[in-house]
Each structure stands twice: as C-alpha cells, then as structure tokens.
Amino acid sequence: MRFWALLLGIMTAIGLSVGIYFTQATPLYVATEPVLERGGNADRGRGIFFAGGCASCHATPGQSDPLKLGGGLELKSPYGSFFAPNISPDPDDGIGRWSTTDLVNAMQAGVSPQGEHYFPAFPYTTYAHAKVEDIRDLMAYLRTLEPVRGRAPAHTLKFPFSIRRAVGVWKALYFDRSPINPDPAQTDEWNRGRYLVEALGHCAECHSARDLLGGIESRYRYAGGPDVEGHGWVPNITQHKDGIGDFSKSDIVALLKTGELPEADSVSGAMMAVVRNMAKLSDDDLSAMAEFLKSLSARPSPPKPPK
Ligand code: HEC
Ligand code: HEC
Structure with missing residues (x-):
C-alpha cells in the first residue's frame, strides 16, 4: 500500500514537472536588451507593418483608418473567439x-511582458522568423501612430483551450522559431520574397490545412484548406493545377x-x-513575393468536405 502511494506520488511529481517544464513561457530576452532599445527607423518600420498585415487584425473595426489600432476585431475559430x-x-x-x-518577445517567442x-x-509562428532589426523599426513606427483608448473584449474560448499555459504544449509540438537564412543557391529576389512571405x-x-490541434499540416502548406473562421475555403497557392500554376509572375503582382x-x-x-x-x-517587393510563390512545389489540395 505504502509502495503504491509512494509510486503514485513519484509519478505525479514527474508528471507535474514535465507539465510545468513544457507549459512555462520563456521569453527570448529576460531583461530589456539595450541594443534593441536604441534607434529604429520608423519609415522602414511602416513597410514591415504593411508586409506583416498588422492592421488586418488590430485596426478598430467599423472605421476605415488602418492606423487606428484600437483592436476589438473578433476572430472566430473552432476553439472559440479571439478579440x-x-x-x-x-x-x-x-x-x-x-x-x-x-x-x-511577443513576436518572436509568443510571450507577453507578464510572462x-x-x-x-x-x-x-510566422513573425518569429523576422529579423530583430525589422521588429525594432516596426516598434519605431508603431510609436508614431495615434493612441486609441479602450480595450478589446476578453477572448471567449472553450475550455480547455482557454488555458494559456497549455499553449506551451502546443508550442513544443508546432512552434519553430529558427531564423530564415538566405539560400545562397537562390537569387536575392527569391530570398527577399521568401522573407516577405514566410516571416x-x-x-x-490562411492558405494551409490544419490538424485537430490547429497546427499547419506540412503536406498541405500553401495547398489551401477550410477557412478557420468556419465559412468557405482558402485556395491552393502552390504551382499545382488546383493552385496558381497558371498565374504568371505579373498576374501575382497585379493580384x-x-x-x-x-x-x-x-x-x-x-x-x-x-x-x-x-x-x-x-x-x-511584390515581384520578389511572386518569384518565391512561383517556386513553391505543386501540392494537391486537401480533400474538401462533401457539400
Ligand atoms: C491574424 C490576426 C493578427 C495579425 C495579422 C496580427 N495580430 Fe497581433 N494579436 C492577435 C491576437 C488574436 C492577439 C491576442 C493574443 C493573445 O491574447 O494571446 C494579438 C496580440 C498582439 C500583441 C500583444 C498585445 C498585448 O496587449 O499583450 C501585440 C503587441 C501584437 N499582437 C502585435 C502585432 C503586430 C505588430 C502585428 C503585425 C506584424 C500583428 N500583431 C499581427 C492577432 C493578430
Ligand atoms: C486572412 C487569410 C489570408 C491571408 C493571410 C492570405 N490570404 Fe490569400 N486568400 C485568402 C482567401 C480567403 C482567398 C480567396 C478569396 C476569394 O476567392 O475571393 C485568397 C486568395 C488568394 C489568391 C488567389 C488564388 C486563386 O486561385 O484565386 C492568391 C494568389 C493569394 N490569396 C495569395 C496570398 C498571398 C501571397 C498571401 C500572403 C501575402 C496571402 N494570400 C495571404 C485568404 C488569405
């Protein structure tokens, strides 16, 4: 009896420590990093802001100014709504x-100032691949924008997805924050395009199918899939016949x-x-993105659910 109680105790302790290890949030920089706090070019940062599409989610809904970043947009998902x-x-x-x-820390480690x-x-998961210099420029730009009062509503997530700590397990499974190093076998244009698209x-x-836990399935990366908000289908943008194999580079730039x-x-x-x-x-930049997209190997789309 004692033995089993002891064993159970040990197993629980191991389980908890593994759990704590995998769910703790580790920032990239524990203290303010002086190099990051100096300089920052707001003009360049504006380019990073638009390439990163921050306004699509953070601009205050119901008005047309993409630079009013008051938040509040509802992002529906199978796990509930994020705001x-x-x-x-x-x-x-x-x-x-x-x-x-x-x-x-937020963009490259997915960790908040509160840890x-x-x-x-x-x-x-994408921005983690960006260069820190670019994030420094982006911060310089964000600081030039108009302060907006008011907070977004709290997320309304279903249990257990509402537990932030559990995101640690998700990160252990899916989060790859390795930098995107230029590929010397490719042109500068291709490398620039890859950075713009992937970082x-x-x-x-959006253009990939995900598994049950919301991780991108590598075989369907860029091959399209159901929209996460639950309506419609996001098209295949690989060079497959179901994708954009018949778009020229200039067609992609125009689009x-x-x-x-x-x-x-x-x-x-x-x-x-x-x-x-x-x-x-x-x-x-658009032409570089098109150059990279034209190089994506043809992948068939995931099966569509019956209508
Ligand atoms: C697809 C939608 C989407 C895009 C695009 C997006 N964000 Fe966010 N962002 C969110 C959501 C949702 C959260 C809240 C995450 C959470 O609560 O865990 C968030 C959180 C943040 C936070 C933390 C804010 C806080 O109060 O803790 C910052 C900073 C941020 N985003 C900056 C950016 C920047 C900069 C960009 C562009 C490079 C960007 N985001 C693009 C959806 C988005
Ligand atoms: C927020 C989700 C989202 C993001 C991010 C997104 N797309 Fe799309 N994309 C869509 C949807 C949805 C459609 C289908 C639109 C329609 O049919 O009207 C689409 C359509 C397209 C098409 C047309 C494909 C066709 O066959 O008609 C191309 C090309 C494309 N996207 C490229 C891109 C590129 C390049 C990026 C990154 C810069 C990107 N998309 C980012 C959701 C997204």
Whole structure:
C-alpha cells in the first residue's frame, strides 16, 4: 500500500514537472536588451507593418483608418473567439509602455511582458522568423501612430483551450522559431520574397490545412484548406493545377496590388484585407513575393468536405 502511494506520488511529481517544464513561457530576452532599445527607423518600420498585415487584425473595426489600432476585431475559430487587442501607443489600453524588447518577445517567442503565452491566433509562428532589426523599426513606427483608448473584449474560448499555459504544449509540438537564412543557391529576389512571405506576410497561416490541434499540416502548406473562421475555403497557392500554376509572375503582382484575378474577377473577403496591405509595398517587393510563390512545389489540395 505504502509502495503504491509512494509510486503514485513519484509519478505525479514527474508528471507535474514535465507539465510545468513544457507549459512555462520563456521569453527570448529576460531583461530589456539595450541594443534593441536604441534607434529604429520608423519609415522602414511602416513597410514591415504593411508586409506583416498588422492592421488586418488590430485596426478598430467599423472605421476605415488602418492606423487606428484600437483592436476589438473578433476572430472566430473552432476553439472559440479571439478579440485582437489594442496595440496603439495608448499607455493604459495599448502598448504605449512597452519596450522594443517586449515587442520582440511577443513576436518572436509568443510571450507577453507578464510572462504568459500568447495564443497563436496572433501569428507569431510566422513573425518569429523576422529579423530583430525589422521588429525594432516596426516598434519605431508603431510609436508614431495615434493612441486609441479602450480595450478589446476578453477572448471567449472553450475550455480547455482557454488555458494559456497549455499553449506551451502546443508550442513544443508546432512552434519553430529558427531564423530564415538566405539560400545562397537562390537569387536575392527569391530570398527577399521568401522573407516577405514566410516571416511577415503569413500567407501560409490562411492558405494551409490544419490538424485537430490547429497546427499547419506540412503536406498541405500553401495547398489551401477550410477557412478557420468556419465559412468557405482558402485556395491552393502552390504551382499545382488546383493552385496558381497558371498565374504568371505579373498576374501575382497585379493580384497583390489590386485584388484582380487574371480572369478579370477579383478576390474578396479576407484576401481583400491582405491586398489593402500589400498595395502599400513597392513593386520590387511584390515581384520578389511572386518569384518565391512561383517556386513553391505543386501540392494537391486537401480533400474538401462533401457539400
Ligand atoms: C491574424 C490576426 C493578427 C495579425 C495579422 C496580427 N495580430 Fe497581433 N494579436 C492577435 C491576437 C488574436 C492577439 C491576442 C493574443 C493573445 O491574447 O494571446 C494579438 C496580440 C498582439 C500583441 C500583444 C498585445 C498585448 O496587449 O499583450 C501585440 C503587441 C501584437 N499582437 C502585435 C502585432 C503586430 C505588430 C502585428 C503585425 C506584424 C500583428 N500583431 C499581427 C492577432 C493578430
Ligand atoms: C486572412 C487569410 C489570408 C491571408 C493571410 C492570405 N490570404 Fe490569400 N486568400 C485568402 C482567401 C480567403 C482567398 C480567396 C478569396 C476569394 O476567392 O475571393 C485568397 C486568395 C488568394 C489568391 C488567389 C488564388 C486563386 O486561385 O484565386 C492568391 C494568389 C493569394 N490569396 C495569395 C496570398 C498571398 C501571397 C498571401 C500572403 C501575402 C496571402 N494570400 C495571404 C485568404 C488569405
């Protein structure tokens, strides 16, 4: 009896420590990092802001100014609803008191200044690949924007998805924050495009199918899948015949700039919000993104559910 009680005790202790180990939130920088706090070019940061599509989620809904980052947009998911927070420079309701180090920890480690995990509805799984210099410039830009009062509603997530600590397990399974190193076998244009698409544009976050726990299934990365908000289907953007194999590079640039598809139709919904951001990028950047997209190997789309 004693033996079993002891064994149970030991097993519980091991279970708890493994649990605590995997669920603790580890920031990249524990203290404010002086190098990150100096400088920062707001003009360059504006480019990072639009390439990263921050306004699509954080702009206050119901008004047209993409630079009013009061938050409040509802993002539906199979786990419940997330509400994008206020990231304007307001010191009380926004991130006005944040250091650049705080923003780096949020975007590259998915950890808040309070030391908690962020939910990956905030696509830090993509931004983790961004260069810290770019995040420093982005912070310089965010600080130039208008402070907006008011906080977004709290997320309404179903149990157990509401437990922030559990995001630690999710991160152990899916979060890869390795940097995107330039591939010397590819052109500078391709490398620039890859960086814009994979470290900022978060195209794969929508254009991929996910497994039951919400991780992107690698075989369906860029091959499209059901919309996470539960309505419709996000198209395949690989070079497969179901994808955009028949789009030329200039077709892709035109689409990102104007929303117009080659057959004189145009994209709608979530993609139109992406286009509003992409339209702010230079033609060289859009062309680089198109160059990278044209190199994605053809992957068949995941099976569609019966209608
Ligand atoms: C797809 C929607 C989406 C996009 C795009 C997005 N975010 Fe967020 N962001 C969120 C959500 C949702 C949260 C809340 C996460 C949580 O509570 O765990 C969040 C949280 C944050 C936070 C933490 C705020 C706080 O009060 O703790 C910051 C900072 C932030 N985002 C900055 C950015 C920046 C900068 C960009 C662009 C590079 C960006 N986000 C793009 C959805 C998004
Ligand atoms: C928030 C989700 C979301 C993000 C992020 C997103 N897309 Fe889309 N995209 C969509 C949806 C939804 C459609 C379908 C729009 C329609 O049919 O009207 C679409 C359509 C497209 C199409 C047209 C495909 C076709 O065959 O009609 C291309 C190309 C495309 N997206 C490329 C991109 C690129 C490049 C990025 C990254 C910069 C990106 N998307 C980011 C949701 C997204």
